[in-house]
Amino acid sequence: HDRAASVRGPSPSPGQPGRLIETRYFPFHDPELGWRGAVMVSRDITEDENVRAELARSVDNLRLTLNIVGDAIFATAAESPDDPVLFTNEQLLQVWHIPPERAQPLTARTIIEYARRFFVDPDAEVARIGAIIGGSGDAEHRLQLNDGRTLLRRCRRAEAGGHQVRVWTFRDI
Numbered sequence: 001h002d003r004a005a006s007v008r009g010p011s012p013s014p015g016q017p018g019r020l021i022e023t024r025y026f027p028f029h030d031p032e033l034g035w036r037g038a039v040m041v042s043r044d045i046t047e048d049e050n051v052r053a054e055l056a057r058s059v060d061n062l063r064l065t066l067n068i069v070g071d072a073i074f075a076t077a078a079e080s081p082d083d084p085v086l087f088t089n090e091q092l093l094q095v096w097h098i099p100p101e102r103a104q105p106l107t108a109r110t111i112i113e114y115a116r117r118f119f120v121d122p123d124a125e126v127a128r129i130g131a132i133i134g135g136s137g138d139a140e141h142r143l144q145l146n147d148g149r150t151l152l153r154r155c156r157r158a159e160a161g162g163h164q165v166r167v168w169t170f171r172d173i
Contacts, residue, residue, distance in 0.1 A: 021044060024040070024041045073092060073168070074086075074088040074168050075165055077165045078107070081107060082109055084105035085107065155168050
């Protein structure tokens with residue numbers, strides 16, 4: 001077959017127990033000789049995999065923590081309301097009654113679409129959200145919903161990797 005391929009697995013070397021090796025296969029063909037072959041390049045990926053596993057554990061711990069705090073949270077660095085959000089927790093989906101299947105990928109537009117059903121004055125509240133996004137500072141407001149709940153909504157800004165990130169939190173008060 002004429003595609004590059006990659007295989008990962010334990011090192012077959014008895015001198016390297018517990019090491020992980022990645023071998024990449026690159027096919028080649030010499031039309032003048034009619035010869036086909038493959039170049040194999042192997043490298044030890046043990047440390048890369050250890051770092052990846054540790055990062056995955058850290059992300060899982062962060063997700064667990066942010067799901068336990070009780071506040072609904074999402075973070076976005078979106079340039080457009082249709083860009084996927086960076087993070088959301090389970091409480092956000094619950095607060096706005098967003099079905100899990102609509103959360104992949106979740107965008108600011110989807111969050112607003114579900115939230116506006118709960119706004120007492122949807123057009124005014126969407127305009128207020130636009131003003132918060134367009135503003136340069138942080139924001140904190142009480143938000144009365146048409147189902148009787150009152151939320152404390154906060155928007156905090158931060159710089160990350162040269163991008164403006166907004167973290168939105170909602171606490172049922």
